[in-house]
Amino acid sequence: MAGKKLSVLPLGGLGEIGKNMTVIEYNGRIVVVDTGLMFPTAEMHGIDLVLPDFSYLRERAEDIEAIVLTHGHEDHVGALPYVIREIGAPPVIYGGLLTISMVRSKLDEHKLADSAPLQELPAGERVQRGPFSLELVHLAHSIPDMRGVLIGTELGSVLMTGDYKFDQTPVDGRPADIPRLAEIGREGLLLLCGDSTNADRPGVAPSESSVGPALLQQFSRCKGRIVVTSFASNIHRVQQVIDAAVKLDRKVALVGRSMRKNYNIASSLGMAEAPSGLFIQPREIEDFPDEKVVVISTGSQGEPLSALRRMANNDHRDVELHSGDTVVFSATPVPGNERAVNETIDRIYEIGATVITARDAPIHASGHGWQEELKLMLNLTKPRHVLPVHGDHKRLRLHAELAHAVGVDPDCVFQGRNGLPLEIDERGARFGEDVHAGTMFVDGLNIGDPDDAALRDRREISADGIFIVVATISSDDGSIVADPEVAFRGVAFLDEADALVDELSDLVEDTLEEAAEAGNRESHLIEEHLHDAIGKFVFQRLRRRPMILPVVVEV
Amino acid sequence: MAGKKLSVLPLGGLGEIGKNMTVIEYNGRIVVVDTGLMFPTAEMHGIDLVLPDFSYLRERAEDIEAIVLTHGHEDHVGALPYVIREIGAPPVIYGGLLTISMVRSKLDEHKLADSAPLQELPAGERVQRGPFSLELVHLAHSIPDMRGVLIGTELGSVLMTGDYKFDQTPVDGRPADIPRLAEIGREGLLLLCGDSTNADRPGVAPSESSVGPALLQQFSRCKGRIVVTSFASNIHRVQQVIDAAVKLDRKVALVGRSMRKNYNIASSLGMAEAPSGLFIQPREIEDFPDEKVVVISTGSQGEPLSALRRMANNDHRDVELHSGDTVVFSATPVPGNERAVNETIDRIYEIGATVITARDAPIHASGHGWQEELKLMLNLTKPRHVLPVHGDHKRLRLHAELAHAVGVDPDCVFQGRNGLPLEIDERGARFGEDVHAGTMFVDGLNIGDPDDAALRDRREISADGIFIVVATISSDDGSIVADPEVAFRGVAFLDEADALVDELSDLVEDTLEEAAEAGNRESHLIEEHLHDAIGKFVFQRLRRRPMILPVVVEV
Secondary structure, eight states: OTTOOEEEEEEESBSSSSOOEEEEEETTEEEEEEEOOBOOOTTSTTOOEEEEOOGGGGGGGGGEEEEEOSOSOHHHHTTHHHHHHHHOOOSOEEEOHHHHHHHHHHHHHTTOGGGOOEEEOOTTOEEEETTEEEEEEEEBOSSSSEEEEEEEETTEEEEEOOSOBOOSSOTTSOOOOHHHHHHHHHHOEEEEEOBOTTTTSOSOOOOGGGHHHHHHHHHHTOOSOEEEEOOTTOHHHHHHHHHHHHHTTOEEEEESHHHHHHHHHHHHTTSOOOOTTOBOOGGGGGGSOGGGEEEEESOTTOOTTSHHHHHHTTOOSSOOOOTTOEEEEOSOOOTTOHHHHHHHHHHHHHHTOEEEOTTTSSOOOOSSOOHHHHHHHHHHHOEEEEOOBSBOHHHHHHHHHHHHHTTOOGGGBOOOOTTOOEEEETTEEEEOOOOOOOEEEEETTEEEOTTSHHHHHHHHHHHHOEEEEEEEEOTTTOOEEEEEEEEEESOOOGGGHHHHHHHHHHHHHHHHHHHHHTTOOOHHHHHHHHHHHHHHHHHHHHSOOOEEEEEEEEO | OTTOOEEEEEEESBSSSSOOEEEEEETTEEEEEOOOOBOOOTTSTTOOEEEEOOGGGGGGGGGEEEEEOSOSOHHHHTTHHHHHHHHOOOSOEEEOHHHHHHHHHHHHHTTOGGGOOEEEOOTTOEEEETTEEEEEEEEBOSSSSEEEEEEEETTEEEEEOOSOBOOSSOTTSOOOOHHHHHHHHHHOEEEEEOBOTTTTSOSOOOOGGGHHHHHHHHHHTOOSOEEEEOOTTOHHHHHHHHHHHHHTTOEEEEESHHHHHHHHHHHHTTSOOOOTTOBOOGGGGGGSOGGGEEEEESOTTOOTTSHHHHHHTTOOSSOOOOTTOEEEEOSOOOTTOHHHHHHHHHHHHHHTOEEEOTTTSSOOOOSSOOHHHHHHHHHHHOEEEEOOBSBOHHHHHHHHHHHHHTTOOGGGBOOOOTTOOEEEETTEEEEOOOOOOOEEEEETTEEEOTTSHHHHHHHHHHHHOEEEEEEEEOTTTOOEEEEEEEEEESOOOGGGHHHHHHHHHHHHHHHHHHHHHTTOOOHHHHHHHHHHHHHHHHHHHHSOOOEEEEEEEEO
């Protein structure tokens, strides 16, 4: 064991909410836990997805023993197709049954399912991969088959909790495996990497099964159609909506691609069920009386293309919201989505329909444990070292303070960041040297760096527009052989355009003539002169700095 | 009075939060109440400000008797410079003393102060302008000198509340003028246009003066430097921070341009005060021991260029935040600003400083009355008709329901929208015909339509970038006289660029040759062909639809 070192390197999920990915390394071999993504913000012009920068793994692909997935949410599995495409498939990908089924369906869409060695690892079963023993520990969350990952090495064990809560009455009757967690504590845990998402909320999260009765109570007051929106992957929530609809003798329509897809997967695994004849097709909704229908829809986050937003904007093929409908938001906005959600809600009010949110009634329960649950996890597993993960800087700090509160030695509690490996050996734990980590953007078919020129250019053009000036000069003497062409896009100057273009043409001619007289014949130099002269002129006139793109054509 | 009609036309502030502006019309004459703006969202690429579309007033400029301003907040006065510039100054602009002083300073910056007939109208004094009697009624809000506007006509009176709360212990000891409101009720009020901002909050808003003791309590626990951020216009809040600093024997530095400006105006009017020697300059902050300083800063909304954000990013000339500092957010995020505020807070946590928000302690009080206050206003003024204003559709609806609850005839409660005039005559009230209303964007020196080409182009380019192709052909026979030039900006295609540009050049040549052979010599037709051919090719290769800008130069 002399000189042996365990390293835990978070590539995402620290100092942010999303794109969770952690590299566990021992004796030159690697296990990757989760490969998550984030969704872009409005400032990321045209970017489709945000991935952790996993270039650290590029040269270490051969050393990967396994990828282990805690659960099927996008912020834990969404980057997998890109990881496989960029660095190849690992020898094995483990997860719970639902996780593996959902990931298979996702990889199918990317035409990668055949090459991916997906394998269910039942909770409590232990496998050896290289120097690692791997075991999944059943926990509760807002998706079934949530599993913590216990990674054993000669030096000791690491528990990556993934996302969890200690729900004592989960809908499927399978609470978190507290006995096993206690056992892990007795065996001695070297490091706990715990979910910090709700480290700022005192108390204990409400049980998922408390949501069903609240939904039923709200539904029973509705005279018209009921539209419920929730996360499509929250199978138990969807099940509870279905159960309430059955009790009230209403038909159910699943609307939105991911809602139908996830329900079908869960149903095929026996994790969701409905009496036969309950479901109707979205196109049949308008055929039933309003008071006989419950629609379960995607769009709880106000996504612009979601079914709910389309229904509210009278832009959905099958359903149009109207006065008398009640829209039930059985979800809360993920941080950053507040405005999109509020816009959707207000649009529904504008139509004249009614909205019920989790602020009005207890119709949502978070899937992430609150402070008392984080403390319980710490007390059960008794870790020697703690590295809070899955949270912004605030929540990582608050989670660290909870660890202090339950008696973990403050010197053994670490506030990390992406790219900073926590290294543990026989003498203790400390941060190692920063590794390149950050963000990669998916833009259409490409994966690239957020600082790449394309995105910088888009930012610049989207602020002030672009001027294109084409100057055609003689290759003999640099003289002008055609009138300059001036084009612009995204530049606000309204009525003065013609005059300004004329003046710009004159300016271009002057600049070209000066260059010809000075014997300056290098086109890139002429372009530079044009760039500066036009930029200065435009700023003087418009107080704006659009991008200036001069093109010199020699004939 | 036969045939006489009173019309109330909201140009902004309904179905949205911000840009409040209302046109009151009687007998062909007009009073405008408030001229507010909104701040742009990230989707409004490069737009500086959002104004109500007041083009309705363009041809009616001669009919305006007065503009009346309820208070000095941007969402009630910010569009005034643009209104004056576009349609000229009205005969008079009325407001409370602080409002007029703040607006004068703003118009000064626009070099418009000389042309604007600003005039203080003391609360309770009545003036006659054309067919209107005008009176300001003192109310309480998060800025001093808040005034409702009572507009009398032969047909009856309209009360525009502006923003208000019934604070029984305001910091300046001047609660809302309830006796006058009761009198207005006794006299008979034809229409109440009331603030709906907090129509969703049950109960009564906390008093502004409850914030001071809470701040003092928090401050007294701080060992290091204290940085308080709040709205610069909330003079009473700033005063309470100053008072707490005095009690704790700390110096005070005002940081941020608007913070210093607003304090200076309020101080010059005797509305704010501090013992001499209390203030230090921002550049002196680092000279004093941390435990002897309170910084009052702009940036409570996470504005990217604000003093607080700069301090947090180590980008401020005078102050750098560090571990041991406590940052106190004495404000809540305006809807839409949640992410920017959270980013700022998390950055402060990352530095190692502490953050206290209104969720942790009662260190903020809203300036807008809650449900019981809206009901009190309704009961006091006993309006025959009610038009809720200042709110999104949800809050307008909830405010209307409050009016029903206190006994206003539901047929006399109206849910309006921008551009829809409420018309009242002897027979009653009803909505008239829609008037053009909406949004105007300020973009640098220009004011324009949000749908104008510039913004559409920016949206398109910011999603997928732009390709520029220059083809130089002979004006004699259309033959190619120079190699095509292909430039692109903001297009993500990384490594393949060179190959793609070569292929594009070939494609351009082919297209030009085809055109020449077909005898097609119209350059706009050739450009159209190039546009389509390149667009199709690029989409096939990149699965993206960048803007394609072909330029044909004839030599």
